[in-house]
Amino acid sequence: MELVVDPLTHAFFVRAMLAAILVGTVCAVVGTYVVLKGLAFIGEAVSHAAFPGLVAAFVFKVPFLLGAGVAAVGTALGIGLVIRRTRIRTDTAIGVIFVGMFALGLFWYSAIKGFVADLFSFLFGNILAISTGDLVSLVALGALILVVVLVLWKELLYATFDPLAAAASGLPVGLLEYLFLVLVALTIVVSLQAVGIILVVAMLITPAATAQLLSIHFNRLMLLAVVIGVGGAILGLYASYWLNVASGATIVLVETAVFGLALVLGPRTGLASRRRRGTSAP
Amino acid sequence: MTHPHDARSHEHASHLPPIGSAAGIDAGHARAHADVWLSDVTAGYGDRLALNGVNLAVEAGSLLAVVGPNGAGKSTLLKLIAGLLKPWSGRVEVLGHRPGVAARRVAYVPQAETVDWQFPVTVEDVVMMGRYPALGVLRRPGRDDHRAVTAALEKVSMAQHAGTQIGALSGGQRRRVFLARALASEPDLFLLDEPVTGVDITTQQELMDILEGEAKRGKTVIATTHDLPTAAERFQQVAAINRTVVAFGPASLILDPDVLARTYGGHVLVLGGQRAILDDAHHHDEAHGREAHFHEESRPAQPHRHRGPRPATRDESRDAGSTTDGEG
Numbered sequence: 001m002e003l004v005v006d007p008l009t010h011a012f013f014v015r016a017m018l019a020a021i022l023v024g025t026v027c028a029v030v031g032t033y034v035v036l037k038g039l040a041f042i043g044e045a046v047s048h049a050a051f052p053g054l055v056a057a058f059v060f061k062v063p064f065l066l067g068a069g070v071a072a073v074g075t076a077l078g079i080g081l082v083i084r085r086t087r088i089r090t091d092t093a094i095g096v097i098f099v100g101m102f103a104l105g106l107f108w109y110s111a112i113k114g115f116v117a118d119l120f121s122f123l124f125g126n127i128l129a130i131s132t133g134d135l136v137s138l139v140a141l142g143a144l145i146l147v148v149v150l151v152l153w154k155e156l157l158y159a160t161f162d163p164l165a166a167a168a169s170g171l172p173v174g175l176l177e178y179l180f181l182v183l184v185a186l187t188i189v190v191s192l193q194a195v196g197i198i199l200v201v202a203m204l205i206t207p208a209a210t211a212q213l214l215s216i217h218f219n220r221l222m223l224l225a226v227v228i229g230v231g232g233a234i235l236g237l238y239a240s241y242w243l244n245v246a247s248g249a250t251i252v253l254v255e256t257a258v259f260g261l262a263l264v265l266g267p268r269t270g271l272a273s274r275r276r277r278g279t280s281a282p
Numbered sequence: 283m284t285h286p287h288d289a290r291s292h293e294h295a296s297h298l299p300p301i302g303s304a305a306g307i308d309a310g311h312a313r314a315h316a317d318v319w320l321s322d323v324t325a326g327y328g329d330r331l332a333l334n335g336v337n338l339a340v341e342a343g344s345l346l347a348v349v350g351p352n353g354a355g356k357s358t359l360l361k362l363i364a365g366l367l368k369p370w371s372g373r374v375e376v377l378g379h380r381p382g383v384a385a386r387r388v389a390y391v392p393q394a395e396t397v398d399w400q401f402p403v404t405v406e407d408v409v410m411m412g413r414y415p416a417l418g419v420l421r422r423p424g425r426d427d428h429r430a431v432t433a434a435l436e437k438v439s440m441a442q443h444a445g446t447q448i449g450a451l452s453g454g455q456r457r458r459v460f461l462a463r464a465l466a467s468e469p470d471l472f473l474l475d476e477p478v479t480g481v482d483i484t485t486q487q488e489l490m491d492i493l494e495g496e497a498k499r500g501k502t503v504i505a506t507t508h509d510l511p512t513a514a515e516r517f518q519q520v521a522a523i524n525r526t527v528v529a530f531g532p533a534s535l536i537l538d539p540d541v542l543a544r545t546y547g548g549h550v551l552v553l554g555g556q557r558a559i560l561d562d563a564h565h566h567d568e569a570h571g572r573e574a575h576f577h578e579e580s581r582p583a584q585p586h587r588h589r590g591p592r593p594a595t596r597d598e599s600r601d602a603g604s605t606t607d608g609e610g
Contacts, residue, residue, distance in 0.1 A: 036401060087328060154414045154422075161401050161411065164392040168364035169415040169467060170385030212402065216447040221402045 007241050015135050016127045016194075020233035020251070023191045023203060026142045028229030029149055030187040031208035032222045033180060037160055041091060042079060042181070043201040045098030047188045049075035051105030051197055054122050059112065064122070065137055068192055072185035075101055080181045084174070125196030125248035127237065134193060142190050145183055156180065157218060194233075195248035202252040207232065210259040213266040228258055316375070317342045317471055317502040318363050323372030325355075325362055332358040335526050336372070340504060340519075342470075345497035347513035348506040349536055350523035351546050356506040357393065359523060360473045363504065364390040377471060386415050389464035390473040394456055394480070399449045405459050406444040409434055412466035434466040437492060454485035461489060465496075472496060474505040478512060490516040510536055 007013040034043055053071025057064045075097060082093040109119060121129065130138075149156065158166040159176045167173040184204075191200045207229035208221075215221040236251030243250070318340040326332040333355040340346055348356045361367040362374055365382030377384040389412065412434070413427040423431075435441040438458040443451065448459065457477055464472055472493070478486045490512065493503045497518070507513050513520050513536050520536045522529040522545040529541045536542070 036398075151420055154411075154417065155419065157403075158411045158414050161403060161408070162392065162397050164361075164364075164366060164396055165390050165463070166411075166415075167366055168385060168388060168390030168473070169412075170382070171415055216402045216449075217404065218402045218407065 003242065004238070007238065012128055012130075013237075013241065015130050015132065016237055016247070017234065019127055019130050019135060019138060019194050020237050021230050022138055022142045023194045024207070024230035024233035025226050026145050026187050026190055027200075027203040028207040028211075028225035029146060029222060030183055031204040031206075031229070032211070032218075032225050033149075033156060033160055034184060034204055035208040035212060037180075039184070040201065040205050041094050042076070043184060043188065043204045045079060045094045045101075046072050046076050046181075046185050047192070047197050047200045048098045048105075049101035050185075050188060050192060051102055051122070052108060053105075054119060054192075055105050055108045055112070058119055059108070063137075064193075065134075065141070065189060068122075068189045069186065071101070072189050073182050076181035076185040077178060080178050084177075121196070122192055123197050124246060125192065125194050125199060127194040127247045127251075130193055138190050138193070141186060145186055145190070148179070148183060152176070152179070195251060199248045199252045202255065203229065203233075206252070206255040206259050210255070210262045213259075213262040228255065232258055316340055317344070317377055318504065319373075319375040320362070321373045323362065323369045323374055325358055325367060325369045325372075327358075327367075331525075333362070333523075333525060338521060338527055338530065340502060342502050343497055343500045344502050344504070345494060345516075345518040346502075346504045347517035347520045347533060347536075348504060348523055349508070349510060349513050349520055349545065350528070354524045354545075355526075356523055357475050360390070360475050360504065360506060363471075364388060364473050366390070384470075386467075387470040388473060389467045389469035389471070391460045391464050391475060391477060393475045394453065394460070399451075399456065401448065403448060404444065405435070405440055405446050405448060405451070405462075406431060408448055408459055409462045409466050412463040416467065430466050430468065431462075434462040437465055438462045439488065454481035457481050457485065457489065461492065465492070470501055472501060472503045472505070474503070476507065477505050479508060486512065510542075 008017070031043075034040060050068040050072040053067040053069070054064055055067075056062075056071070057067025060067075079094055079097055082088060082097070083090050086093070088096075155166075155171055155176060159171055159173045163173050163177075187204065188200050191203050195203055207225040210228050211221045211224035215224050232255035233251050236254040237247055239245075239254065240247040240250035316339040318338065320336050320338040323336040324331070324334050325336075336355075336359065338359075348359060350356050358367065362369055363376055363381060365376070365380075365385060365388075374381050376382075377387055409431045410423055410427065413423055413430060417423065417427065432441065432444075435444055438461055440455065440458050440462060443455065448456065451459065457480075461474070461477060464474070474493075477493070478489055481489070486509075493505065494516070497503050505517075514533050517533040519531065520529070520533045521527055522536060522541055524545050524547070528545045529535055529538075536545075
């Protein structure tokens with residue numbers, strides 16, 4: 001019990017906990033669509049593309065959230081445009097853009113004279129260093145994302161499942177597609193401080209992927225993803241505190257472990273149940 | 283809600299133009315009476331031309347089959363009408379507007395392969411999607427919507443599967459669910475891409491009965507199909523497509539050997555009174571086939587019923603569709 005309550009006496013830990021719950025929720029909600037749309041690679045790309053934005057924010061002395069936001073949203077929309085307007089294969093386009101953007105960030109970073117520790121922490125995240133001011137902006141941005149998803153719930157679902165029929169029946173599928181890319185970009189921006197550029201895609205993908213193994217109903221799947229995302233974030237945060245190890249990595253490892261469990265034990269795609277089915281077959 | 287086309291008669295079908303598309307009728311008259319109207323439309327993907335010089339006027343209450351070999355532009359034609367593809371040139375009008383303007387009165391059902399059937403939604407969820415566009419943002423499905431979904435599911439005999447995840451359905455059941463989604467949106471125009479492809483005969487007949495019922499109520503139904511016997515027997519009209527409208531008229535037209543030859547190319551064999559067998563696979567002398575049939579541009583439209591050496595069996599008639607699959 002002490003193990004659970006004791007950390008909560010520290011203000012920084014409570015802030016980290018709130019951030020973990022926020023990031024876990026937003027990532028799971030948006031991640032559910034990301035997984036169903038097969039856009040995991042775009043998440044990876046957009047998170048790396050945020051790096052030059054962070055460097056720019058540092059150089060021009062503007063809030064990190066703004067720099068990362070502009071770079072991430074810009075890249076997401078750029079990828080959307082390239083996919084829709086050119087004949088380049090989607091994965092190729094994403095690969096070129098994301099590594100290019102990341103290289104730009106590293107190039108610029110290396111050109112800055114002197115040591116920039118703050119920037120480096122964005123690569124791997126530092127949820128325990130989140131300030132009250134940071135937290136307020138994160139909550140505002142996270143709430144905005146959740147409200148947009150809630151408002152456009154039906155439309156996003158239809159456009160994700162059957163974009164052709166949805167478009168033919170009058171839904172602005174192209175617009176929804178771009179809007180969704182913006183949501184992915186903002187979700188990544190919200191999560192950067194907590195888990196960092198390198199790991200953020202796991203927060204986006206893993207809870208939803210786990211839930212997909214466990215539920216065949218869209219609403220329940222999303223709810224389950226949120227439970228897994230938030231639960232994993234809280235558990236991971238505690239574990240990192242107890243073991244005194246990197247918080248972002250620990251959170252991701254917990255979520256990955258839950259995914260592994262679902263994969264083996266899950267009722268639908270579970271490896272164990274598949275073997276049971278196999279032996280019961282005549 | 284009264285239907286705007288209720289008053290329209292179906293008799294126009296009897297004096298539709300002969301082979302060579304809708305250009306034959308007085309253009310103004312055709313346009314005024316048409317739910318779907320295309321004038322000299324050219325379209326394609328990227329720089330690849332798919333349809334060229336398409337003229338077509340489909341009247342309200344039509345039950346129209348679009349037939350033609352693979353790559354002929356059947357799906358492209360539907361996408362143009364659905365507003366999913368913009369024509370390079372020419373004009374398209376749907377329900378009196380540019381494509382997409384009256385979208386809520388249009389139900390488009392894509393080919394089965396275009397969606398992920400492992401998607402975590404149930405049969406009921408999918409059919410409810412048909413109600414989404416009319417509901418608008420923020421509003422949740424209400425009692426009327428649930429009633430419409432139930433009615434649509436009963437119509438396609440899928441009510442007992444309402445809670446089933448769509449991945450667990452057979453091919454025929456999937457087509458039923460997609461048709462139910464279209465029905466639930468209560469459209470004036472159905473655009474169905476291969477609605478009866480790859481389903482068993484019972485399902486095929488039931489789905490055709492439903493489409494026939496909708497046409498009788500004054501709704502317009504346009505469906506692509508590979509199945510020529512079904513096109514001939516179950517549809518009122520047929521548009522034979524091969525990069526352009528090769529022929530347009532009463533459904534029996536598709537049994538006309540010249541129409542078949544001009545649509546599918548190559549050597550076409552017509553057996554029996556009712557069914558057509560396309561035997562491209564065994565007759566590769568395409569140039570010869572074209573020569574034999576292509577000079578008769580001004581022939582009258584009376585469909586010829588050729589008596590073959592023996593009547594085709596049902597099984598063989600199924601093969602007619604699959605044989606044409608091999609092309610393009």
